[in-house]
Amino acid sequence: MHSFTTLLRRELWEHTSLKGVPITLLAFVLLANLAFIFLLSNSTGTLSIVNGEEVRSLSSYLGFFTQLKPGQQTAIINSTMITTGMIINSVLLIVMFFYLLDSLYGERKDRTILFWKSLPVSNKQTVLSKLTIAVIIIPVIIFITTALANFMTLAIQSLVFYKNQYAADLLWQQTDVSGLSMFSIFLLIQQTIWYFPVMGWLLFCSVWCRKPPIIVAVLIPVILVFIDSSFMLGTGISEILLERLPLGIMSMQLGNESSLMAYNYSLNEQQLPGFNMSAGISVPSIDDILSFFMNVKVWMGLLIGFFFTGMAISLRRWRDDSL
Amino acid sequence: MKALVTAKGLTKYYGRFRAVDHVDFEIKPGRIVGLVGPNGAGKSTTLKAILGLIKYRGELEVFGRNPRIERAQLMHDISYISDVASLPEWIRVDQLLDLMVSTHPSYDLRKSLNFLARTDISKSHRIKQLSKGMKTQLHLAIVMGINARMLVLDEPTLGLDIIYRTEFYDQLLNEYFDQQRTILITTHQIEEIEHILTDIMIINKGKIVINMPIDEIGNHYVQLKTAKEKAEQARKLNPLYEKDLLNEALMIFENTDAHRLHEFGEVSTPHLADLFVAAVKGSHHA
CATH class of the missing domain: 3.40.50.300 (P-loop containing nucleotide triphosphate hydrolases)
Structure with a gap:
């Protein structure tokens, strides 16, 4: 176990993007907040029309917010936070994609595989450590980065509220921390399970390919979809592949039947004039969770993911420094 | 052991x-x-x-x-x-x-x-x-x-x-x-x-041509440095390897009676580098 945690640390040492990208995203959120406040503070013209009223300055914007009903205030805060979370999630899923593709190919490319194989560490441990980064560590990083980004936004916004003589604690009172946290955690679990076969496939390509694996990893699914749809074979493989491909939380929220969450994007009674979105967050019930796990696609995906992971372990046994 | x-x-x-x-x-x-x-x-x-x-x-x-x-x-x-x-x-x-x-x-x-x-x-x-x-x-x-x-x-x-x-x-x-x-x-x-x-x-x-302890090399291989005029006769003993030196010839013999070689010149145990070349070239010619 001690050596396994060291293998995880080794992945974080090597793949600096797993730390660098979240820090960059946090810096971007900070800058976006500051730019937003700066623009509102120094504006002279109309910035936006909200609820039929012109927003011309920071104080008019804050005034509008404080006049909303508590539920509507929560809705705006939730929308902002979820949007931030979706951006962070999508960017880090791209990082995960390239991490998995490079994880077992890079060691052959730079010939360090001979050093790694000189350690008393099995191929199973090595491959599973890389899978653990994708399945556990990156979702944890997404959660922490999102939480920090949202905390930073709240802190900056409440400072602005305070400076403009509004009740700064209004923001904190109307923030649904537990609801948002549960929402993020369940969504990240669902997302990880849903993308597990893709992760296994990327790991397999990383150890299998003798050329940069991105070509094969992308080309084979594209060719399969092309053949299936061009010749109208009706194998269903196109649907299976396409529903696993889109990145980010959005893909699972928009009518995906395997969706565990019910984040309602349709307009409802909480729709806010001028804000074309609603803000209902509902944490899944036991029935929702059961129906997700009763879905045959979930289990097929897990089986395929484990199959590709097993293949990656088996193939790495015979990989040396020759590409 | x-x-x-x-x-x-x-x-x-x-x-x-x-x-x-x-x-x-x-x-x-x-x-x-x-x-x-x-x-x-x-x-x-x-x-x-x-x-x-x-x-x-x-x-x-x-x-x-x-x-x-x-x-x-x-x-x-x-x-x-x-x-x-x-x-x-x-x-x-x-x-x-x-x-x-x-x-x-x-x-x-x-x-x-x-x-x-x-x-x-x-x-x-x-x-x-x-x-x-x-x-x-x-x-x-x-x-x-x-x-x-x-x-x-x-x-x-x-x-x-x-x-x-x-x-x-x-x-x-x-x-x-x-x-x-x-x-x-x-x-x-x-x-x-x-x-x-x-x-x-x-x-x-891909083949192992010599495999032995260093201290046994002398029992199997002999190096002869001989004058050019005696080289022809020594060559009849079928050396594994031969190279020309300035005024001499250097030959390496495998499983040959070292006493017979003394009449042609200086006999010694070959250096590994020479034995290496002999073994590689010898197997090359084989």
Whole structure:
């Protein structure tokens, strides 16, 4: 176990993007907040029309917010936070994609595989450590980065509220921390399970390919979809592949039947004039969770993911420094 | 004494190319074995088979284990240095030491630190900041800490200057080797390891052409330096190898009565470098 945690640390040492990208995203959120406040503070013209009223300055914007009903205030805060979370999630899923593709190919490319194989560490441990980064560590990083980004936004916004003589604690009172946290955690679990076969496939390509694996990893699914749809074979493989491909939380929220969450994007009674979105967050019930796990696609995906992971372990046994 | 490594009919194909061709050998404990051969002779392939890094045909037993399926367990007993390029460039020295402590159950960090204290390598250095010589020193420091029964070195001094090469082997001999440990070294620069070897295996075109303890070479091979005018007669004794010197000819004979050669000139035990050339060219002509 001690050596396994060291293998995880080794992945974080090597793949600096797993730390660098979240820090960059946090810096971007900070800058976006500051730019937003700066623009509102120094504006002279109309910035936006909200609820039929012109927003011309920071104080008019804050005034509008404080006049909303508590539920509507929560809705705006939730929308902002979820949007931030979706951006962070999508960017880090791209990082995960390239991490998995490079994880077992890079060691052959730079010939360090001979050093790694000189350690008393099995191929199973090595491959599973890389899978653990994708399945556990990156979702944890997404959660922490999102939480920090949202905390930073709240802190900056409440400072602005305070400076403009509004009740700064209004923001904190109307923030649904537990609801948002549960929402993020369940969504990240669902997302990880849903993308597990893709992760296994990327790991397999990383150890299998003798050329940069991105070509094969992308080309084979594209060719399969092309053949299936061009010749109208009706194998269903196109649907299976396409529903696993889109990145980010959005893909699972928009009518995906395997969706565990019910984040309602349709307009409802909480729709806010001028804000074309609603803000209902509902944490899944036991029935929702059961129906997700009763879905045959979930289990097929897990089986395929484990199959590709097993293949990656088996193939790495015979990989040396020759590409 | 039971052999640590036993190979019977070890064969390795890359496509249709036969890199190692039905070789048999044993490596006994407490020996320093040189596996030497020209480029592409099959040295690294043989090592990779011993280390469980490649598929092969034939029988191979290392520390009583099958390296094909028990590589990770084998690495408790074997320490391996390929060459200076195999250390990950991005890692810091302290991270590397941390990794060794966590993954090697019998790793002694103090031994590595004691060795490193005598170098210019700092724990905060990244590998990419180190010169080739420093990387070799670091690798050696790591090896010092591993309580392995066998050390496998594959061209460990490739690309190093003569100072570092000499220092590497001196330190290896003086500070690492003892009668409990075994070292297996591959190189094509035989002259730099001949003084430390106890056994030699010369491999050419995938076949082992010479395999014996160094102190038995004199029983099997004889070197003759003879004047040019006597060379023709000596040649009738069928030398394995011959080369022209300034006014003399140098011949190497295999399993020949040394007393018969005395009448032609100076007889001695051949240097490993000459024997290496003789074995390679001899097998080439065969």
